[in-house]
Amino acid sequence: MKRINIDPSKCVGCRICEITCSFHHFGVFSHELSNCNIDSEDALGNFTPLICIQCEERSCVHSCPVEALSIDPVTGAVRCDHDKCIKCGLCIKACDHKGIGFIMLDGEDRIAVCDLCGGDPKCVKRCFIKAITFEDDDAVCDKENSL
Amino acid sequence: MLPLLPVTILHVNLTSKEIRVEEFDDIDVIKKFCGGRGLAGYLYLTRYDLTLDAFDERQPIIYATGVLTGTTLPSSGRTSVIFKSPATHRFFKTNVGGHFGGELKAAGYDLIIVEGRAEHPVYIDICDDRVSIEDARKYWGMDNRQINNAIRSEKKDEKVQLTTIGQAGENKVLFSSIHTSIYNAAGRGGGGAVMGNKNLKAIAVRGHKGVKVAQPERFISAADSLWEKACNNVGVQGLSMYGTSIGLAFSNSMETLPSYNFQTGYCDGADNLSGPAMVNSGLVERRMGCYCCPVGCHRYSVVKDGQYKGSYTGGPEYETLSAFGSGIGITDPRTVVKANEYCSLYGMDTISCGHMIQWLIECKEHGLITDEQAGVKLEWGNDETVVELTRMIAMREGIGDLLAKGTKLASEEMGGDSYKWAVQAKGLEQSRVETRSTFAYALAFAINSRGPDHLNSECLAERGGSKEAISLIKRITGSEKYAVSTNTEKRADIVRWHEDVYALGDSCGICAFPTTAQHWMDEFDIAEVLSAASGLELTSDEVMLMGRRTITLERLCCALLGYTRDDDILPYRLMNEFSPSKRENSGDNSTEMLERMKDDYYRLHGWDMERGWPKKETLEMLGMGELIPVVSKTITLP
Numbered sequence: 001m002k003r004i005n006i007d008p009s010k011c012v013g014c015r016i017c018e019i020t021c022s023f024h025h026f027g028v029f030s031h032e033l034s035n036c037n038i039d040s041e042d043a044l045g046n047f048t049p050l051i052c053i054q055c056e057e058r059s060c061v062h063s064c065p066v067e068a069l070s071i072d073p074v075t076g077a078v079r080c081d082h083d084k085c086i087k088c089g090l091c092i093k094a095c096d097h098k099g100i101g102f103i104m105l106d107g108e109d110r111i112a113v114c115d116l117c118g119g120d121p122k123c124v125k126r127c128f129i130k131a132i133t134f135e136d137d138d139a140v141c142d143k144e145n146s147l
Numbered sequence: 148m149l150p151l152l153p154v155t156i157l158h159v160n161l162t163s164k165e166i167r168v169e170e171f172d173d174i175d176v177i178k179k180f181c182g183g184r185g186l187a188g189y190l191y192l193t194r195y196d197l198t199l200d201a202f203d204e205r206q207p208i209i210y211a212t213g214v215l216t217g218t219t220l221p222s223s224g225r226t227s228v229i230f231k232s233p234a235t236h237r238f239f240k241t242n243v244g245g246h247f248g249g250e251l252k253a254a255g256y257d258l259i260i261v262e263g264r265a266e267h268p269v270y271i272d273i274c275d276d277r278v279s280i281e282d283a284r285k286y287w288g289m290d291n292r293q294i295n296n297a298i299r300s301e302k303k304d305e306k307v308q309l310t311t312i313g314q315a316g317e318n319k320v321l322f323s324s325i326h327t328s329i330y331n332a333a334g335r336g337g338g339g340a341v342m343g344n345k346n347l348k349a350i351a352v353r354g355h356k357g358v359k360v361a362q363p364e365r366f367i368s369a370a371d372s373l374w375e376k377a378c379n380n381v382g383v384q385g386l387s388m389y390g391t392s393i394g395l396a397f398s399n400s401m402e403t404l405p406s407y408n409f410q411t412g413y414c415d416g417a418d419n420l421s422g423p424a425m426v427n428s429g430l431v432e433r434r435m436g437c438y439c440c441p442v443g444c445h446r447y448s449v450v451k452d453g454q455y456k457g458s459y460t461g462g463p464e465y466e467t468l469s470a471f472g473s474g475i476g477i478t479d480p481r482t483v484v485k486a487n488e489y490c491s492l493y494g495m496d497t498i499s500c501g502h503m504i505q506w507l508i509e510c511k512e513h514g515l516i517t518d519e520q521a522g523v524k525l526e527w528g529n530d531e532t533v534v535e536l537t538r539m540i541a542m543r544e545g546i547g548d549l550l551a552k553g554t555k556l557a558s559e560e561m562g563g564d565s566y567k568w569a570v571q572a573k574g575l576e577q578s579r580v581e582t583r584s585t586f587a588y589a590l591a592f593a594i595n596s597r598g599p600d601h602l603n604s605e606c607l608a609e610r611g612g613s614k615e616a617i618s619l620i621k622r623i624t625g626s627e628k629y630a631v632s633t634n635t636e637k638r639a640d641i642v643r644w645h646e647d648v649y650a651l652g653d654s655c656g657i658c659a660f661p662t663t664a665q666h667w668m669d670e671f672d673i674a675e676v677l678s679a680a681s682g683l684e685l686t687s688d689e690v691m692l693m694g695r696r697t698i699t700l701e702r703l704c705c706a707l708l709g710y711t712r713d714d715d716i717l718p719y720r721l722m723n724e725f726s727p728s729k730r731e732n733s734g735d736n737s738t739e740m741l742e743r744m745k746d747d748y749y750r751l752h753g754w755d756m757e758r759g760w761p762k763k764e765t766l767e768m769l770g771m772g773e774l775i776p777v778v779s780k781t782i783t784l785p
Contacts, residue, residue, distance in 0.1 A: 009433065012433075012434045012435055012436030012443035012445075013246075013435060013436055014436030014437065014438065014439055014440050014441070014443060015246070015249070015438060015439060016219060016439045016440075016441070019217075019218070019219055019357075019439065020219055022357060023219060023363075023367065026357075027359070027363060028357035028358065028359050029217055029218050029219060029357050029358040029359070029360075030253060030355075030356065030357025030358070031249075031253065031357075032253070032355045032356075032357070033357060040305070040306075041305075042246075042295075042328050042329055042330070042435075043292050043295065043296065043329055044447075044459070045432060045433050045435055045447030045459075045461070047435075104355070126219070126374065126441075128374075128377070128378050128387075128441035128442075128443075129387070129434070129436075129441075129443060
């Protein structure tokens, strides 16, 4: 299975991933309505893409008290059943990667997490600099181990 | 909100403290001038009095995001800042990248027009529909990095985007710049001083809305294909890897790198300043990208050793490396980074600031000033002198007070022959382009309404440096043979096309690299994305006419202020002193050559030959007849 891989050292902070995501999911270019975020420290030239990386731990899923979160058996993406979600935010606290968060949709908070666009993530296609890639699990693990 | 329909304008009057929002929906004007730079110019000319002094509080400053800023169109995140320049005393358009424009769009605004002068330092705070004027007395005296940190801390929100001025703007240095995202500068023309004069330290923006387009599928299809074009473009890859100074060493080898205040085109050792050299030495730490740009040509550099260890800044860009490097005989890029850091923090145009130092060194060589009078050792290649003078200019300390006035005024005060090495025209110091071997550039710089500067046209294609460039020149002129920069034929056609597309790009928020420098986005592409975004069906001819009208309107602003073709000149040195390069037929920009090209250019535009002013019939033909009575109170048009 493929996973999202992030290389912050490559990110130029252009935010194309954010508004590509919002357009694909909500039909609007908005960095607020996005499943990914760039953590920007422009004074020091540091930019970090924050997006679910389909980690092994899946702390968010385990932390959910109402089983609103699950794993898509086909893509491996975290899914949220918004009807079940009680917006407690425990999943956000549980995630070490800052890959899950709230967005404000139609005046209401809602959990936002990468759904891999059904297996073909649009942000990855747009990331010219290859700070966000979509790779086989083994390749990602090798990179993580080498760090 | 949809792009163009309507254009949402935030008005802030710092004197009366009035804040109001205008929905500009005059479709006739929008179809003629587009939004952004084009519309801002139209509003300036029709609503404000351009003849007032640049520091008169009634003069507005307009922040105009591009029409397509905030969308996924590649390289579309730019903002024009428009004001009357205290350096040139002309209508002045400047343009900046970074992330301010995208955030302003997300807050729901296309333009901000600021008038008046606050009683004490203030900043404008915008969070979506909530807009206020806030006390900035405690922030006065801060540099651009400090003010960004301070306001973000105050708001407890790291995502606030700001446009700010540093100490140079507060001190009304006549080439002080306006910054976004700390290190991106609307550098030229002294906009920082205009903000400083208004007591406006910053505009802080946070936007939670978004941008929609009229025809989403059509838009995304067009934008996606432009992304593919960009990503497969060899020029984009090179620029992304090595930044704007990628070709510096090549220019040096061709003897076209302005060096020693434009006395030569070669500087021994300047190859150290090239993009590849700075990347390989580890000085450039990483790339930075403007809003939604696939190129990321902006740099972030850190000095890791030597006397300037610990300095860090965005940049340095090509212009800075030539202005503070080869222009002064400095070949250590760490020194350029230090001077660049000061310009980033204090907020100064690196082109003009570097030039002031070059000019002063020549003043000493000609016996007009001594080291004792200057307070520094004036000589080529002295690292400490460059860094110290840069600081003194920003703070207006000692000789810095004279240099802060720009070369035009400073050479008048210095006297003697110092005007001969003041490489300025119209009050603006020339960009780092050797126009004596690139003649479309020479014409473009001479007729540019803001001064001898590349950011109104950027006629790179005339050099025929790539297949795309040659094919563009053929499309404009009918033949590939004109893709030679020392040819004087067809330069008017080349310049006019570049000006039109440049103005259109500015209005849309599109950077110059896709359109005029790397040729992966043309007027057909822009017509398609603009149509899909706005829902207005626009042809390539119609969008190019938007650019043409913008250029014509800005020319009309020059005419209104009494400027004529006699003012369309290049700096003395370039017109009167010979500089050989390895390009054939290069040498100087003689009056005879320039006047002939100017004739061609005015004729092509339908402007009169005597003054270079737009004729009434030309304005009528362009659908700009309504502007004739606007200027006729002051001047009589031909």
